[in-house]
Amino acid sequence: MKVSSLLFLPFLFTVPTVAQTTESHEEHEHFVKFRTQVDTVTPYFKVSKGKTSQNPWNHLDFYNQAENFQFAIVTDRTGGERPGIFSVGIEKLNLLKPEFVMSVGDLIEGYTEDVDQLNREWDEFIGFIEQLEAPFFYVPGNHDITNEVMEEIWEERFGRTYYHFLYNDVLFLALNSEEAIQGSGGGGIEDEQYEYIKRVLEMHPDVRWTMVFTHQPMWIYENPRRWWDVEALLADRDHTVFAGHYHNYVKRERNNANYYTLATTGGGSRVRGPLFGEFDHIVWVTMTDNGPVVANLLLDGIFDDDIRTEDLANMVNMVSSEVAMTIQPGFNPNVTQQEYTAKIQNYSNSPMKADLHVMDATGTTITQTIPLDLEPNSVVMQDISVDHADPIQVKAAYRYAFDGYPDLETEQIVTLQPQFFHTLADTDRRVKVDGDLSEWGQLRYSSAYALDMTSQTPVDPADGFRFDVSMKRGKLVVAVEVTDDEYYVPGGNPLNQDGIGVI
Structure with a gap:
């Protein structure tokens, strides 16, 4: 507790010259004196007495x-x-x-x-x-x-x-x-x-x-x-x-x-x-x-009491939790070349910079960094093409410039599997949409890779899925069989929930 403002404070300011008297030749300082006039010199503290000798303070x-x-x-x-x-x-x-x-x-x-x-x-x-x-x-x-x-x-x-x-x-x-x-x-x-x-x-x-x-x-x-x-x-x-x-x-x-x-x-x-x-x-x-x-x-x-207002907290929480980048595969029958389109969205009211790094499964960069600048509340579409037939990762490093604060930096990694293309023709197979896959026989396609959606890390392919597709009178029919030893029901982003998606 600083109470110097409650006291008579002598402040003595000197002039740098030194005067001498003709009688004693003693040196004297010339002071300008300042004092702070106050009403009391005793800090006021009063607290109620407890029922016991114990108190909730140290001294x-x-x-x-x-x-x-x-x-x-x-x-x-x-x-x-x-x-x-x-x-x-x-x-x-x-x-x-x-x-x-x-x-x-x-x-x-x-x-x-x-x-x-x-x-x-x-x-x-x-x-x-x-x-x-x-x-x-x-x-x-x-x-x-x-x-x-x-x-x-x-x-x-x-x-x-x-x-x-x-x-x-x-x-x-x-x-x-x-x-x-x-x-x-x-x-x-x-x-x-x-x-x-x-x-x-x-x-x-x-x-x-x-x-x-x-x-x-x-x-x-x-x-x-x-x-x-x-x-x-x-x-x-x-x-x-x-x-x-x-x-x-x-x-x-x-x-x-x-x-x-x-x-x-x-x-x-x-x-x-x-x-x-x-x-x-x-x-x-x-x-x-x-x-x-x-x-x-x-x-x-050192910050004032506006270091984190409710509006700022809501904004930071949003950009930290929202998925800023989604990626859709392109359709290229050349299996040695993968094409994707990344959608990057700035949900904030501040400018955002994004650097995209495309890497192989070992984390080695395989393309040049792609720098992007996004205005507040804007969307940018970015094409990505790699001559690579194996899984790739796209790491996005985001930087938000909030006025008066250090930049907020977040990142996101999306793992992408190679895309394989097959030509479909109409079939006479009697298919019912009833959850029973017996009429399909052996499903022809299986997942070469399986990914844990919570950690974004590869897992045993046996914990993946098999699927098959066919055409019937111009309609696409899909059969999927999933093996999963953990039933995952999170709140939040539906992309991370159990389900089957058809792109």
Whole structure:
């Protein structure tokens, strides 16, 4: 239970200059103070007393200490931006309601001295931030400050390039790894910023924790200038460091602390997943009595309460259960060539893609993949022809594009037996439609293959059928004898029920 909004929360924001008095020459910070006025400081909890000492809960140690809080971090948006990802991240942040949001730089593409282009890029980014409900704290990256023109624009828009603030007795240091303007791999801390960091840390020796935010992970470089001196200043205090830049998540334990290089929130990535450290995420940090607890929330794992509405559930259930493909044989007397017509139907209100793979009985592909695109609620007919006299399988892989959700993927496999053709002529045989096949004698044709309809796998041909056909005064007469040791009566698709079909 988070109740920080029910407390007097001191938020101290510093101006990066340091003033000296003429009398003592002691250094002082200039603070702008913000407090949240509330009616009560005590969380309200009341529960009725049970008849026994036993209760249906584990304990009542609510996680609601006044000094603890949650904030979020977004990481690189650019450096090969994939459009649309960062704006989704903003939407997810508004769902999560952090108390504020930190960044680690690379907010625009930059790398230009074209002032108009740079202002367009910053206007676009600020447009994203205007949609964010929580306070947002900027940190520059190499894509934000790469040359003096970009540095000037940053200062015109945001003022300082490094700063600090206090929140619930936690010190936040937002640093500028781009002071030397050397671009990627050239990050470092220069003398003036080092002296600023040193003074800030001296002024706040007893804070609960120190959080450091920078763009480039300078601890992996050979010559990050004064960064090693910064680490020496941090070594004897509880601290955590967050960086971005490499679009590849790594947690390192160094300098008696955790140092994080974050992945992306829309920046260039192959997005191969956690094993490669490649994913789009928001970092969720909960400050506790024992220090920060860090959780990585992947963007594609955060949804609002419309994640599955009744309409969507009905649609997904329908496309998952309906038979999207039916196949009819063609009539070709050439037994070495099989011809079929597949009917694929999109039952959904969303676009659908289908890839048809024709394989032999061993699963080896014997034709090229047939790609199909289906509009919502549409039908496509596809001819299939193979030079193959043995059973074949048609595997259909379906992909439905539901707006705002990952694609829904399903598949279907249809096994097809070779088709044999016989010429019929009228017969004088006295045939009665009475279930008695004695007048037929030995039925001439038998199933060469038998298929279990529930599993779509071949079974013993003895569990199949024999049949015969004849013509009588222009009418087709069919006799079928079936051997089956299991009587199957499912609900659902009639194609999977016991019965005899004549195509």
